[in-house]
Amino acid sequence: MGVEAVDLSDARGRVLAEAVAAPEAAPAFARATMDGYAVRAVDTFGATPGMPQYLALVGEVPMGAAPERPVHPGEALRLATGGMLPPGADAVVMLEYTAEHPDRSLEVRRAVAPGENLLQPGEDVEAGAVLFSGGRRLRSQDVGLLAALGVAAPKVHRRPRVAVLSSGDELVPLTAGPGPGQVRDSNAWMVAAQVAEAACLPLPVGGLLPDDFAAIRGALARALTEADLILISGGSSVGTRDLTLKAIQDLPGAEILAHGVAIRPGKPTILADVGGKPLLGLPGHPASAAVVMEVLGKPLLARLAGLSEPPPPWAGTVTATLSRNLAGAGGREDFVRVKLRREGDTLFADPVLGPSGLLSPMVKSDGLVMIPLGTEGLNRDETVTVRLFAG
């Protein structure tokens, strides 16, 4: 992906294209963290409510400006939270432990240590320090720190543009009334939403492709000129799958990396490199397409988006107790939809079964549990990790 500068108001969720160093220190000057008085800490030593110290109140630090005078021994300057510490002072006495007297003397009833109730220059960030590495996805607080340091237009990776295509003679568009034997395309809408979830840009969900070699090849060739990644959900029938595969193979520079992957649902997945652009052929069954997007599509999108690291293992997962035995798929990683249910202190994962041609089990589920390859299955009461669907 290329690099673009993004306005800070749109920076959250974007991925930094390069490391960002602090152009200056934050704070740039010592600041009060409490309302009170700037003093020399040594002048307060020994102060107690019974034996207060008395200082000369010589003025006030204006907010947002340099102090007009320093603090000399025995002196104090009033200042508010965020105010700039005057030269000579090294601590702030909180308002609560003082009293101003009519003779302009300040009664101090508690000693402060040097540095107390202050932020030191550079305490938040030193000038030149690396704030963020490239490949980091910016969070709200990151945006705040960039604002504090005046980084108004961070350089981020351009968001991958993703073409989402569907093919099948039986498919009609969203707004059509399907005739006998026809169904509306739902995969493209669901997959485009998953692309957006992964912080990538789905190209508009467009025309449907018939089960025709020239039509599919032409649409793929056009998509390659516009998109950084192509997702095509083919029909699930053998004939349609073969057509899609042949159309991909016929594209310049195409290399099929995998045709069929050892997961369930999702076996008829195609992975291809088309002249340097990735192409993912999704199964036609909606639950299969959704699972392949979660398991293979989203990590691919994250990589393409420039994220330097996979999400941490605790992000988007939860551990739960499986509420029934589940047999494995034998020779494939099996992804079972589950609904979560809390009962007392226990979180149960209830498998939601149903053919992969249905959407409603996906709609009823909260996430997926994986039965590892080469295992017999999972037992009731076993602790499992649930990958949560995006909320």
Added chain:
Amino acid sequence: MGVEAVDLSDARGRVLAEAVAAPEAAPAFARATMDGYAVRAVDTFGATPGMPQYLALVGEVPMGAAPERPVHPGEALRLATGGMLPPGADAVVMLEYTAEHPDRSLEVRRAVAPGENLLQPGEDVEAGAVLFSGGRRLRSQDVGLLAALGVAAPKVHRRPRVAVLSSGDELVPLTAGPGPGQVRDSNAWMVAAQVAEAACLPLPVGGLLPDDFAAIRGALARALTEADLILISGGSSVGTRDLTLKAIQDLPGAEILAHGVAIRPGKPTILADVGGKPLLGLPGHPASAAVVMEVLGKPLLARLAGLSEPPPPWAGTVTATLSRNLAGAGGREDFVRVKLRREGDTLFADPVLGPSGLLSPMVKSDGLVMIPLGTEGLNRDETVTVRLFAG
């Protein structure tokens, strides 16, 4: 909030304003889930590889159209996955268990039960069934189901518009070079990003307010005409806080619901109802503002956005082992920033300490651990729930 119809391509993440019922059944007709042959199951009974049954292959079901003829006893029609089951047939024999012979007879080597390798009409969704209740945030698979049923423009709640204001004589805008005693406003940028995280619309981060009653009151009055919720992060000094409070109280219909809340950080929070619109006065310290947004602001935004239910307890949380003792705040709920660290099988939460005037501890942290009100604190090795920051 009002209600608006949203294009399906923008529906993910939006909150349904009303329940959605299925306008039709899905699927509308019995469909094959495998490539194979439509048959009467009874005609296959007893078929084995050693003792196959033979049926008359009488044609093919075209994809996306009604079958041209029914299946009579002893007959089979070829059909592909997704194809419409012809009248008379009640099951599909998978391709793998058949052979077509030159005399147009079909050898069937495995019996099928009625309904096998089929989706029944209405098996995914019955016509008229309630798909979703109002107040549900739409996920990718929900969008897919709406597409399948032709719901092209679901009615959703308008997204709350949120004004984000900052006041303080010391603040300068993002692009200014701060002079002595001045700092750039960072809270507005961070808080606006948190608003976007909560799927609401932050109004553009605008002009900064001086510590001046008339200026603050005027800006709040203007914001009330544009926004559904007002967030104002005041200075943290007593004088500034009082100004903000007075400016709020002076607005028509203003009622201060709380001035000061029992959380740390975040004590100087203001909650107000201004003629029916909520106003949240955030502390000036950035970490305090961030925590108040997480703990109070986001639930308020979710409610305003029309979500009917709070997020489930497992969403955005993780359990971890606290790596050191933490003393409580005595009389306040204490929110401690933590960084997560996996060591072997254990996920540790390492407290990230630092004054609430700093942003970098927020940037280094993964989430918050709450020390409940009225407890002494939390012990090292205790299991804690971490509320994760948005990624």
